[in-house]
Amino acid sequence: MSTNFTVRPLGPAIGAEILNLDLRAGFSPEILQSLEAALVQHEAILMHVPDLTPEQHLVLAQYFGDPEVHTFYPNLGKGFEEITIIDSKLGDRADMWHHDETFLPSPPIVTMTQAKILPPTGGDTCWISMTTAYDALSPRMKDYVNGLSAWHDMNCPMTAALRHNAVTHERYLQVVNMAKRHLHPMVLTHPISGRKALYISPTYTTHIEGIDPAESNAILAYLHAHCQHVKFVHRHRWQVGDMMIWDNRSVIHHAILDYQPHQRRMHRASVFARAPHTA
Numbered sequence: 001m002s003t004n005f006t007v008r009p010l011g012p013a014i015g016a017e018i019l020n021l022d023l024r025a026g027f028s029p030e031i032l033q034s035l036e037a038a039l040v041q042h043e044a045i046l047m048h049v050p051d052l053t054p055e056q057h058l059v060l061a062q063y064f065g066d067p068e069v070h071t072f073y074p075n076l077g078k079g080f081e082e083i084t085i086i087d088s089k090l091g092d093r094a095d096m097w098h099h100d101e102t103f104l105p106s107p108p109i110v111t112m113t114q115a116k117i118l119p120p121t122g123g124d125t126c127w128i129s130m131t132t133a134y135d136a137l138s139p140r141m142k143d144y145v146n147g148l149s150a151w152h153d154m155n156c157p158m159t160a161a162l163r164h165n166a167v168t169h170e171r172y173l174q175v176v177n178m179a180k181r182h183l184h185p186m187v188l189t190h191p192i193s194g195r196k197a198l199y200i201s202p203t204y205t206t207h208i209e210g211i212d213p214a215e216s217n218a219i220l221a222y223l224h225a226h227c228q229h230v231k232f233v234h235r236h237r238w239q240v241g242d243m244m245i246w247d248n249r250s251v252i253h254h255a256i257l258d259y260q261p262h263q264r265r266m267h268r269a270s271v272f273a274r275a276p277h278t279a
């Protein structure tokens with residue numbers, strides 16, 4: 001496949017940087033296919049694209065799936081409803097490890113976020129390779145988790161936010177009344193790479209189905225601690241214009257909230273699979 005860029009791995013487990021990407025002629029099918037190959041292999045990829053237009057952001061999103069119009073975040077407006085604005089000045093924050101929206105039956109598979117306004121320091125985002133974390137489990141633990149399913153509940157982070165006084169009671173009730181949750185397998189098989197990944201997060205996963213609550217809590221606590229080992233993590237210090245694309249079937253992410261009262265603004269698109277992902 002002929003492309004105009006090179007891929008530089010940023011770590012053994014996860015992350016790669018796309019270098020010398022020339023978008024003057026836009027996203028050709030070859031570029032898009034090569035970006036997808038890099039994404040599947042490295043799970044989170046970095047592009048330096050300060051001149052990327054909203055139209056190009058959409059082209060990229062449409063290649064990976066059906067772009068989502070986010071239910072509660074604001075967006076760029078007419079024609080660009082799929083480009084979500086996440087701005088700390090609007091009170092938006094995602095200071096927690098999560099896959100995107102796993103309380104949905106078919107959550108977004110890929111997310112692509114570009115930094116627009118950054119604080120002088122801080123505001124890094126981290127990703128965990130849930131495939132590498134899965135590979136590192138003992139054979140006994142792999143046997144244990146394979147075949148189990150766990151609930152993912154949108155109320156879970158809202159309850160935490162309420163406890164931290166980070167959300168109004170009105171907003172809390174609004175979200176809780178939506179009652180969005182879904183049961184997902186604890187281990188996903190990536191439809192392209194065939195790699196297995198743990199599919200749980202401390203943000204949304206409440207409990208393992210059919211397991212005694214104390215055991216479920218203990219197993220989940222162990223698995224979350226296991227996944228958060230630094231050797232599975234890639235941390236990115238953003239520059240304005242950087243775009244990260246990540247594969248929600250392989251990674252979880254955490255945007256660190258350590259820059260208040262400064263502003264941090266990101267433009268983000270996430271996409272749904274055109275056919276449901278396989279377990």
Ligand SMILES: O=C(O)CCC(=O)C(=O)O
Nearest residue numbers: 086094100125255266268
């Ligand atoms: O702002 C970021 O770096 C990521 C925010 C986030 O968690 C998300 O877009 O799902």
